[in-house]
Amino acid sequence: MMIRPGAEMHFQTLNEAIRSTPDTDVMIENCLGQRYIGAGLSGKTIVINGTPGNALGAYLDGCTIHVHGNSQEATGDTMNEGTIYVHGNAGDATGYAMRGGKIFIEGNSGYRTGIHMKAFQEKVPVLVVGGITGSFLGEYQAGGYIIVLDLNHQSIEKNCNFVGTGMHGGKIFLRTEKLPPNLPKQILASQATKEDLKEIKPFIHEFCEAFGREEQEILDSSFYVLTPNSNNPYKQLYTRNQC
Amino acid sequence: MGNNGINYIHPEFEVVRDQDKCIACRVCERQCANEVHYMDEDGVMRADNSKCVNCHRCVSLCPTGALKIVKSDHTFRPNGNWTPQIITELYRQAGSGGVLLSSMGNPTNLPVYWDRLLLNASQVTNPSIDPLREPMETVTFLGKKPKEIVRDEEGNIVNNQTPQIRLNTPIMFSAMSYGSISYNAHASLARAATELGICYNTGEGGLHEDFYQYGPNTIVQVASGRFGVHKAYLEAGCAVEIKIGQGAKPGIGGHLPGAKIVGDISRTRMIPEGSDAISPAPHHDIYSIEDLRQLVYSLKEATEYNKPVIVKIAAVHNVAAIASGVARSGADIIAIDGFRGGTGAAPTRIRDNVGIPIELALASVDSRLREEGIRDNVSVVVGGSIRSAADVVKAIALGADACYIGTAACLAMGCHLCRSCQEGKCNWGIATQRPELVKRLNPNIGSQRLVNLVNAWTHEIKEIMGGMGINSIESLRGNRLMLRGVGLNQKELEILGIKYAGE
Ligand code: SF4
Numbered sequence: 068m069m070i071r072p073g074a075e076m077h078f079q080t081l082n083e084a085i086r087s088t089p090d091t092d093v094m095i096e097n098c099l100g101q102r103y104i105g106a107g108l109s110g111k112t113i114v115i116n117g118t119p120g121n122a123l124g125a126y127l128d129g130c131t132i133h134v135h136g137n138s139q140e141a142t143g144d145t146m147n148e149g150t151i152y153v154h155g156n157a158g159d160a161t162g163y164a165m166r167g168g169k170i171f172i173e174g175n176s177g178y179r180t181g182i183h184m185k186a187f188q189e190k191v192p193v194l195v196v197g198g199i200t201g202s203f204l205g206e207y208q209a210g211g212y213i214i215v216l217d218l219n220h221q222s223i224e225k226n227c228n229f230v231g232t233g234m235h236g237g238k239i240f241l242r243t244e245k246l247p248p249n250l251p252k253q254i255l256a257s258q259a260t261k262e263d264l265k266e267i268k269p270f271i272h273e274f275c276e277a278f279g280r281e282e283q284e285i286l287d288s289s290f291y292v293l294t295p296n297s298n299n300p301y302k303q304l305y306t307r308n309q310c
Numbered sequence: 311m312g313n314n315g316i317n318y319i320h321p322e323f324e325v326v327r328d329q330d331k332c333i334a335c336r337v338c339e340r341q342c343a344n345e346v347h348y349m350d351e352d353g354v355m356r357a358d359n360s361k362c363v364n365c366h367r368c369v370s371l372c373p374t375g376a377l378k379i380v381k382s383d384h385t386f387r388p389n390g391n392w393t394p395q396i397i398t399e400l401y402r403q404a405g406s407g408g409v410l411l412s413s414m415g416n417p418t419n420l421p422v423y424w425d426r427l428l429l430n431a432s433q434v435t436n437p438s439i440d441p442l443r444e445p446m447e448t449v450t451f452l453g454k455k456p457k458e459i460v461r462d463e464e465g466n467i468v469n470n471q472t473p474q475i476r477l478n479t480p481i482m483f484s485a486m487s488y489g490s491i492s493y494n495a496h497a498s499l500a501r502a503a504t505e506l507g508i509c510y511n512t513g514e515g516g517l518h519e520d521f522y523q524y525g526p527n528t529i530v531q532v533a534s535g536r537f538g539v540h541k542a543y544l545e546a547g548c549a550v551e552i553k554i555g556q557g558a559k560p561g562i563g564g565h566l567p568g569a570k571i572v573g574d575i576s577r578t579r580m581i582p583e584g585s586d587a588i589s590p591a592p593h594h595d596i597y598s599i600e601d602l603r604q605l606v607y608s609l610k611e612a613t614e615y616n617k618p619v620i621v622k623i624a625a626v627h628n629v630a631a632i633a634s635g636v637a638r639s640g641a642d643i644i645a646i647d648g649f650r651g652g653t654g655a656a657p658t659r660i661r662d663n664v665g666i667p668i669e670l671a672l673a674s675v676d677s678r679l680r681e682e683g684i685r686d687n688v689s690v691v692v693g694g695s696i697r698s699a700a701d702v703v704k705a706i707a708l709g710a711d712a713c714y715i716g717t718a719a720c721l722a723m724g725c726h727l728c729r730s731c732q733e734g735k736c737n738w739g740i741a742t743q744r745p746e747l748v749k750r751l752n753p754n755i756g757s758q759r760l761v762n763l764v765n766a767w768t769h770e771i772k773e774i775m776g777g778m779g780i781n782s783i784e785s786l787r788g789n790r791l792m793l794r795g796v797g798l799n800q801k802e803l804e805i806l807g808i809k810y811a812g813e
């Protein structure tokens with residue numbers, strides 16, 4: 068199915084059309100800000116040319132979405148399965164509370180990228196950003212992989228402030244020579260070893276396939292890996308009151 | 311830790327054992343997860359008062375009735391300002407440096423407005439109705455009510471009703487997460503809700519797969535941490551509730567201590583075992599009513615507009631203005647939680663000092679929505695705390711469509727309001743994840759007691775309505791003429807929109 072929403076079409080009309088078509092391949096031409104595309108959907112491949120609105124692929128349950136353009140806020144909010152490729156930049160809170168599936172952003176992503184990502188056993192979400200992100204990357208992260216590549220040398224160190232605030236699970240990989248200066252105490256950061264990089268190799272591979280990048284070149288650079296400090300510091304904040 | 315071997319805290323309760331009655335069966339010892347009771351070398355049962363939380367488990371199970379718990383008469387020098395509680399709490403903090411953590415609802419002596427509202431009854435000029443002989447309607451529908459009647463070309467009425475929740479009686483079990491309460495407690499609530507034709511609420515911890523079968527009577531909650539939220543979960547319930555806040559701790563988020571994150575809980579929430587579950591106060595994608603609208607609509611899109619969306623907020627100072635925004639956000643139902651609402655864990659200072667009484671919040675929200683002509687955009691559900699059928703009737707007369715009960719439901723399941731849920735050692739099998747404690751709550755009995763409670767309240771509601779000469783809950787809704795105040799000042803009467811008794 069091909070659909071051309073332009074500026075006029077309401078998101079409800081567009082999304083109803085996507086949901087109800089028996090076609091598994093959906094092509095959206097000249098998308099102009101329609102929200103919630105693919106919300107809760109499974110079993111389709113959606114190609115979007117233009118600019119989808121907020122909450123693209125929210126609660127996504129197993130589609131493949133390609134965006135040729137920029138996505139807005141809350142891309143892949145609470146997504147469970149499937150893959151989103153953005154051939155451009157993404158707005159704030161990309162991958163909010165992702166619990167499965169993968170998101171690949173070719174360019175940059177905004178503030179609070181990967182906030183509340185979680186994982187359990189075989190369900191491990193992956194979020195790869197080709198450029199850099201805004202502050203509060205991986206806030207409250209409880210699981211999954213967040214990988215920031217800074218392929219355009221915009222400096223993770225200078226731009227990604229307060230990475231992993233409140234993080235208590237999962238891993239963040241930053242391709243950088245130097246860590247941002249203001250990492251919270253709850254985080255352990257170390258230079259990624261060969262073993263560490265092995266873990267993310269398939270995701271880098273997939274990123275490079277999607278966006279035509281040189282895999283080995285990326286893997287040969289300096290990465291830091293961030294994990295939560297397991298001496299869980301929250302508990303010490305509280306004292307039992309008997310009242 | 312800063313106490314230097316000195317014990318600053320004298321036990322609040324004393325375990326009194328009638329040694330003549332005690333047969334040293336050690337039931338109390340086995341029943342107490344706080345390890346109060348023990349047998350000394352001579353075979354005599356003893357108690358460590360400092361560990362007692364006064365949950366009455368031992369008292370209720372002692373086969374000879376040998377036990378009672380009394381409040382210690384040990385005293386500080388009496389002082390109207392520096393009360394024993396304030397002094398003790400200060401000692402705790404000086405010893406630990408920690409934020410005080412409590413549970414259940416605000417226990418302070420602030421006014422309970424329900425108790426200052428009195429209900430009307432018919433005399434002479436209009437007859438009362440006998441609910442045993444005449445039909446009384448308590449069925450309640452929650453959701454947006456259509457503004458206009460739409461007809462097709464042939465003049466037939468087109469159904470333009472958005473999805474509704476149908477309740478046999480205007481009572482629902484409020485959000486208590488699987489995690490904060492046990493599997494058996496959730497099972498009891500789910501089964502009771504199904505049998506009663508009402509709803510229970512998953513809270514923010516997701517839904518155990520065993521409970522999907524109760525979906526038509528389940529409200530699934532979505533909070534900032536999005537624990538356990540996925541398509542099948544959203545589809546499972548009869549409505550989706552966005553939790554913005556809760557009455558026990560407005561402005562701060564959910565906090566489930568690591569001790570309760572074990573096994574299934576870890577799986578349902580998708581967070582590592584033993585690590586605290588932090589659901590921060592703000593949804594990090596909501597900074598305005600427009601942003602709230604985005605979450606409301608993303609949920610509606612994901613559920614194909616088949617489920618009403620509830621937005622739950624805490625009763626705070628500007629609740630009427632906030633509710634007005636929520637009513638315009640696309641939400642179908644607003645749930646308001648008063649400052650006495652319960653919780654599994656909340657910082658004491660927040661629980662006891664933040665938020666406003668639900669009675670005042672409800673009255674001002676209902677008035678505001680009416681003034682703005684948007685009352686029918688939403689249904690209004692109130693909780694925190696509704697303690698009896700009389701409270702339900704008063705809430706409905708003040709303008710609520712239905713009530714949420716949480717603490718009352720826990721009490722029905724055996725809770726003794728010991729307010730130590732945050733420890734995860736609930737001796738009644740409710741606020742715990744320890745298997746040996748969880749199994750003390752038998753879901754067959756738990757659900758039966760809940761069914762009994764709600765049925766009893768429903769009879770009482772009918773009886774009270776009958777006395778007023780009202781035979782349908784619809785006619786009671788927002789009928790503030792049925793209320794009169796006592797012991798209230800002019801401003802309070804004004805906010806409640808009621809007259810003084812005798813007026
Ligand atoms: S349960 Fe009662 S009778 Fe048994 S040991 Fe305890 S106090 Fe004595």
Ligand code: SF4
Binds near residue numbers: 365729
């Ligand atoms: S649920 Fe359990 S721990 Fe909490 S107040 Fe009730 S009896 Fe005490």
